[in-house]
Amino acid sequence: MRNIYRWLSIGLVVLTLSACQTRIAPPSNGDSKEWLKDASVFENQTPTLDWQLNAKVGVVIDGKSEQANLNWQSSSDSSGETYNRVKLFGPFGAGAIRLEYGSDIATLTDNKGRRYQGRKPEKLIQDVVGWPLPIDALSYWLFAQPEPASAYRYQLGDDGQLSTLEQRGWRIEFKDWREFDGQELPRKVFAYKKFAQDQRGAVSVKLITKSWRWP
16 A cells, blocks of 8 residues: 555656646757857848737746747838837737837736836836736847847757747747748747746747738
């Protein structure tokens, strides 16, 4: 009888560890490939200023998982000023959350109609929603490009496409490249960052594109 209890205990420990590993896991390690810093691979890529993205996004923070549908519109005016409108539908089982920002100010409206303002959209969405999304950098990562203002290194896959990017403490993987209305882009973008020594201080973001639209 003691042996039965012993094996049952071991089984429960194994199942618990497996569940924890499934709940949050960093991207696969591609360190066997050469890390590059040469910016020439990105020089012929012209950033798209006007676009609309529909995607599903999942965020795991401290082992807690949240999912939402994402609608992101980016547009520019004649002066070159870029405006972004980001809608998240369904985080925390709630209604839509809307984030609008340009170069000067960001405004977030929650599902109850309350408005919050700040200068940095990344800090605003983290303070109100609790998601540490690097929103400014993400607008570049979606196109498999590094944010221009920060240092980075990257790896290429066997097909010559960008496979892994490290920037601002994040590790980003680009998967399932497809053609969207004439542009070849990754359908899946996975980002991971560790804020502490253990996984309780880690965040992972998984974005899966449903559609792109170019006005």
